[in-house]
Amino acid sequence: LAGSAAFQTFVELRQQAHFSALTSGLAPGNPFVAERIASLTAVYGSVVNDKAALAAQGMALLQQQVTQQAQVLAYNDVFRAVALLSLAALAALLLHISLAALHKALAPADPQPVR
Secondary structure (H helix, E strand, O other): OHHHHHHHHHHHHHHHHHHHHHHOOOOOOOHHHHHHHHHHHHHHOOOOOOHHHHHHHHHHHHHHHHHHHHHHHHHHHHHHHHHHHHHHHHHHHHHHHHHHHHHHHHOOOOOOOOO
16 A cells, blocks of 8 residues: 555656646747647637637647656656666565575584484
């Protein structure tokens, strides 16, 4: 239970960080952003006649795409962290096995009882 809670918390924190990083470059005056919004609203141009509603719909679609990308990046971070944690656990396990084998090899043999 604690593992899944930590996992979800890490996902949320990383998603917020990625969302912030992705939206920092999305200035409304940027021609690339305006072009992207226009391409997103082109689908709704024949249905929605109000320019303000169309622009709001484009911004909502862009925000949805940015949120999806931030979530994908957050899960990439989580899987990378789990992989690194697994590699660290594997290294610790191999070290433990190696030290146990070395300790056993260096231990004096039990003397045989004298008859």
